Amino acid sequence: MSRNEDLNRTKERIEKGGPEKYHQANEDKGKLFVRKRLEILLDDGVDVEDAFFANGLDKNFPADGVVTGIGRINGQKVCVMANDSTVKAGSWGKRTVEKILRIQETAMKLEIPIFYLVDSAGARITDQVEMFPGRRGAGRIFHNQIKLSGRVPQVCLLFGPSAAGGAYIPAFCDIVIMVEGNASMYLGSPRMAEKVIGEKVTLEEMGGARMHASVSGVGDVLVSSEEDAITYARKYITYFPANFRSKPNRMQAFEVQTYEKPISELIPKNQNAPFNMFDLINRIIDEGTFCEIKKLFAPELITGMSRINGQVIGVVANQPRVKGGVLFTDTADKAAKFIQLCDAFNIPLLFLTDVPGFMIGTKVERQGIIRHGAKMLSAMSEATVPKISVIVRKAYGAGLYAMAGPAFEPDCVLAFPDAQIAVMGPEAAVNAVYANKIAQLPEEERLAFIKEKQEEYREEIDIYRLASEMVIDDIIQPDTLREELIKRYSIYQDKNVQFTERKHGVYPV
Amino acid sequence: MHELKAMMAGSVWEVCVEVGDKVEEGQDVVILESMKMEIPLASEVTGTVKEVRVSKDDFVNEDDVLIVID
Numbered sequence: 001m002s003r004n005e006d007l008n009r010t011k012e013r014i015e016k017g018g019p020e021k022y023h024q025a026n027e028d029k030g031k032l033f034v035r036k037r038l039e040i041l042l043d044d045g046v047d048v049e050d051a052f053f054a055n056g057l058d059k060n061f062p063a064d065g066v067v068t069g070i071g072r073i074n075g076q077k078v079c080v081m082a083n084d085s086t087v088k089a090g091s092w093g094k095r096t097v098e099k100i101l102r103i104q105e106t107a108m109k110l111e112i113p114i115f116y117l118v119d120s121a122g123a124r125i126t127d128q129v130e131m132f133p134g135r136r137g138a139g140r141i142f143h144n145q146i147k148l149s150g151r152v153p154q155v156c157l158l159f160g161p162s163a164a165g166g167a168y169i170p171a172f173c174d175i176v177i178m179v180e181g182n183a184s185m186y187l188g189s190p191r192m193a194e195k196v197i198g199e200k201v202t203l204e205e206m207g208g209a210r211m212h213a214s215v216s217g218v219g220d221v222l223v224s225s226e227e228d229a230i231t232y233a234r235k236y237i238t239y240f241p242a243n244f245r246s247k248p249n250r251m252q253a254f255e256v257q258t259y260e261k262p263i264s265e266l267i268p269k270n271q272n273a274p275f276n277m278f279d280l281i282n283r284i285i286d287e288g289t290f291c292e293i294k295k296l297f298a299p300e301l302i303t304g305m306s307r308i309n310g311q312v313i314g315v316v317a318n319q320p321r322v323k324g325g326v327l328f329t330d331t332a333d334k335a336a337k338f339i340q341l342c343d344a345f346n347i348p349l350l351f352l353t354d355v356p357g358f359m360i361g362t363k364v365e366r367q368g369i370i371r372h373g374a375k376m377l378s379a380m381s382e383a384t385v386p387k388i389s390v391i392v393r394k395a396y397g398a399g400l401y402a403m404a405g406p407a408f409e410p411d412c413v414l415a416f417p418d419a420q421i422a423v424m425g426p427e428a429a430v431n432a433v434y435a436n437k438i439a440q441l442p443e444e445e446r447l448a449f450i451k452e453k454q455e456e457y458r459e460e461i462d463i464y465r466l467a468s469e470m471v472i473d474d475i476i477q478p479d480t481l482r483e484e485l486i487k488r489y490s491i492y493q494d495k496n497v498q499f500t501e502r503k504h505g506v507y508p509v
Numbered sequence: 510m511h512e513l514k515a516m517m518a519g520s521v522w523e524v525c526v527e528v529g530d531k532v533e534e535g536q537d538v539v540i541l542e543s544m545k546m547e548i549p550l551a552s553e554v555t556g557t558v559k560e561v562r563v564s565k566d567d568f569v570n571e572d573d574v575l576i577v578i579d
Contacts, residue, residue, distance in 0.1 A: 272546050323517050324546025356544045361518055363571060425545050 014063040018086030029182055032226050034067050034084040037117055041230050042071030054095040066096045068103035073237055079107040082117035085160055090120035094130035097138050104144040111243035113153040116169050119160030138165055145172035150344035153240045157229050158183040174341050177229045178209035178219040185212055214296040222296060235291055239305040239312045240345050247346045253310035254286035256482060263478040271394050276321045277302055284482040298330040303338040309486045314342035317352035327358045329367045332376035339379040348386035348489055355399035374508035377401055381408045382499050386492035388412055391419040411492045412473040415463050422461040426454040511554045513576040515569045519543025530558045539575050554578055
């Protein structure tokens with residue numbers, strides 16, 4: 001056999017990955033082979049693949065357990081790191097780690113997005129001294145991720161397990177897309193938990209995709225198949241520039257979807273009645289462009305990218321339909337990360353405000369609602385991208401502040417004619433101020449007194465009063481919101497602001 | 510059997526169903542009042558109301574079971 005024939009045969013062998021039985025096992029679970037995943041994710045598969053021969057001489061390995069390279073998505077160059085679970089369950093050895101480090105360093109040099117296709121059992125304990133503790137050990141992967149964060153987009157598609165230390169790869173990504181039934185993340189497996197702390201749980205309860213997408217918030221998007229995960233990832237990245245130095249691409253503008261009811265007829269006059277904020281969002285964005293993040297987590301706040309007249313914006317909207325739109329600890333976490341994501345990659349922000357405030361009570365105080373709320377305020381305040389705040393209905397208490405209120409340098413605060421901005425709503429305020437007086441009144445006079453005081457209060461916080469005091473910048477007809485936003489974003493897009501001078505803030509986390 | 514729980518602390522503003530009623534997934538079955546807001550709670554399943562454990566003005570804590578649906 002000539003050296004050339006030998007090369008071809010060796011390549012063929014390596015491309016096949018691990019033993020046939022593991023391919024079959026994956027297929028049974030609806031899992032695609034690593035090279036197939038890359039073929040679907042990338043426009044024309046991997047264009048450039050290095051360290052293909054890693055572990056080539058090791059008798060126990062068909063190849064190394066990870067594929068790294070560069071390809072394109074919608075024409076944009078991206079780096080990829082994809083575990084091959086047919087090779088020792090995608091576990092990390094010395095060369096696996098080195099391959100991952102090198103592709104991260106390539107992403108850093110080229111300043112292009114990096115995609116992590118994770119399906120790995122974690123560290124190979126037999127190789128630990130070579131791959132775990134050292135300067136170019138697994139810890140360096142996370143160090144690199146932290147360095148890359150905010151510099152280039154980092155996307156994680158979680159197709160299988162992401163165990164122990166490996167679970168930090170998703171944690172440091174901008175977004176984690178999880179396939180229900182197959183994807184999981186945990187520091188200790190159920191087997192380990194039973195041995196060490198005596199807890200008996202299933203894998204799904206411990207670290208399943210649905211749990212992480214709805215309870216822990218470590219996952220961002222729950223999908224039902226690998227194909228759906230890839231479709232989402234390809235759509236997601238269209239909203240982002242290649243790195244923090246550039247702006248997202250403008251795309252073809254679409255008309256807004258048409259509805260029978262205009263915005264002005266949508267919003268209940270009663271401040272306390274629920275309504276669905278998605279109905280408003282759909283009436284101002286280009287049809288079909290909403291890309292929601294953390295749909296199942298803290299749904300009392302809606303976060304996602306979309307386009308208005310072809311231009312990308314990040315939407316942060318209270319959802320009065322769920323939990324009254326009240327802000328909780330998880331809500332603040334969700335908002336803080338999304339705002340940071342948009343600000344890092346020059347995506348203008350839109351705040352749609354209808355919020356009764358932060359939740360009160362012992363439960364949330366013990367959870368540290370104050371520091372969580374402070375975290376949301378920090379992220380919002382630091383964001384220097386164009387920021388527009390729209391008071392849709394009510395903005396009470398620190399809710400006003402958290403949703404880019406006037407004090408936090410939004411480019412403008414717009415309000416609908418029925419909007420109310422106040423420390424608290426009329427019911428709570430009258431109760432707070434006149435509680436003693438009300439108690440002293442004869443019972444038959446109480447209701448009339450309360451009503452009178454509430455009316456006075458409403459006049460006090462009337463939106464024209466606030467406009468006259470220049471608290472807000474404009475009062476607009478709800479049905480003109482889209483046009484108003486298009487006009488204003490096109491003006492604010494040239495904004496050039498540096499937040500402040502320092503090394504970095506000391507964040508309330 | 511499915512238990513509908515309070516998603517946050519508050520008081521019961523309205524119970525929209527009675528024992529024996531058929532309910533659809535997504536149908537509002539209880540409205541809570543919390544933070545001065547009306548908070549509709551929808552059934553997560555389609556079925557028949559088996560138990561109603563709360564009535565108007567009751568205070569409920571997060572995770573309290575309000576209604577059982579079969």
